[in-house]
Amino acid sequence: MNNFDRLRLIFFVESLISSILWTGLPFYAVSISGNPQNFVILFISQNICSILLTLWGGILSDKFSAKYLFILYLVMKSPLYFVAFYYANSEKNIFIISLAFTFLRAILGQSLEKIFSSTIKIASTDNVDYEKLLAERQKSGLYAKLLGFGAGPLIFSSFGNYSFLVYGFISVLSLILIKNIKFIHIPINNKRKSILFYFMKAKSNILFFIFMMSFLGGGILYSLMASSQEIISTSKNPDIYISLFWITATISSLISNQLISKGFFKERDGYFKLIMGSSGVVLSILFINITNNPILIIVAFGLFTFFNPIIGIYLQSCLISKTAHNELGYISGIKESIFDLSSLLSMIIFYIYGHEASLVLIMVLATIRFMYLMIDYKWRIYEHS
Numbered sequence: 001m002n003n004f005d006r007l008r009l010i011f012f013v014e015s016l017i018s019s020i021l022w023t024g025l026p027f028y029a030v031s032i033s034g035n036p037q038n039f040v041i042l043f044i045s046q047n048i049c050s051i052l053l054t055l056w057g058g059i060l061s062d063k064f065s066a067k068y069l070f071i072l073y074l075v076m077k078s079p080l081y082f083v084a085f086y087y088a089n090s091e092k093n094i095f096i097i098s099l100a101f102t103f104l105r106a107i108l109g110q111s112l113e114k115i116f117s118s119t120i121k122i123a124s125t126d127n128v129d130y131e132k133l134l135a136e137r138q139k140s141g142l143y144a145k146l147l148g149f150g151a152g153p154l155i156f157s158s159f160g161n162y163s164f165l166v167y168g169f170i171s172v173l174s175l176i177l178i179k180n181i182k183f184i185h186i187p188i189n190n191k192r193k194s195i196l197f198y199f200m201k202a203k204s205n206i207l208f209f210i211f212m213m214s215f216l217g218g219g220i221l222y223s224l225m226a227s228s229q230e231i232i233s234t235s236k237n238p239d240i241y242i243s244l245f246w247i248t249a250t251i252s253s254l255i256s257n258q259l260i261s262k263g264f265f266k267e268r269d270g271y272f273k274l275i276m277g278s279s280g281v282v283l284s285i286l287f288i289n290i291t292n293n294p295i296l297i298i299v300a301f302g303l304f305t306f307f308n309p310i311i312g313i314y315l316q317s318c319l320i321s322k323t324a325h326n327e328l329g330y331i332s333g334i335k336e337s338i339f340d341l342s343s344l345l346s347m348i349i350f351y352i353y354g355h356e357a358s359l360v361l362i363m364v365l366a367t368i369r370f371m372y373l374m375i376d377y378k379w380r381i382y383e384h385s
Contacts, residue, residue, distance in 0.1 A: 019148025058333020
């Protein structure tokens, strides 16, 4: 088993645990208290924590060895599962435990992204190779989420706080795998540029373009998921339709990532990929805006999850190729924090004003992203890359 295969397996394990906790913990909190607002509170608090800390996690992974930071993350996370087993018996305790997991993942778990990015940067020769390897990793995460999102509420409803003990033992697998990964830490040898630099002085740099695309994309994804599910939940047999919603979305995304990993878009340039992906996203959101039919919404969201990875994987491959090894954690942290901030703002609008206002906002953001590509992309990539 080579480095990349080990990383894919680690990514699968960590994505599985994260997706189970992401869906299971809020469900568990609601089942204990009977208050559905706990789901909202947990989601918003986790996002705020991620926004504030992910950037610092990226900085740490550049300054110190990302491999040892990730080992520290796993070592610190395992005892936390046992703490959760004994004390996750009230709303307050679940809230604190949830934030503790989010804190660790943002500060130390971000190092896994640095390890992966550095590994494929060394192993690959061009953007096409980056895209293939990123798509392979995405497939591992999707398989994990397919299991995790479906199993999370079921596991917590069946086993309660005993679920945490299972996750503690599963995470040991990541610890075994990461110990055998060869990773060379490249120390920072120059003064780090400030975040302001990338937004004020580096406007002709592709990284600024990626940050803007991340902000627009963050405002679309989770709000579209929540809005679509809210509409579907008002139909007859909502449980069946919601299951179909997730199955269709996952299969569609897997097909997209499979095509990318096999080099289906290899002969196409980045401009074509971004325009094609953004066009598909705009059309799928338009369909969701004009219908209340659950089947049509499921199909439209399936189209969204097919086209959206084409955009995300290409932009991530550009970020890796245009960023030095010793800044990958920092730049990735900026990108993720921007995405989380945008997601949080759009979800707040969804919870305050409902899915109608949210879908209008999503349509506006998707259209702006498409227009931004048309106006801004070519000269950023080909003249200033």
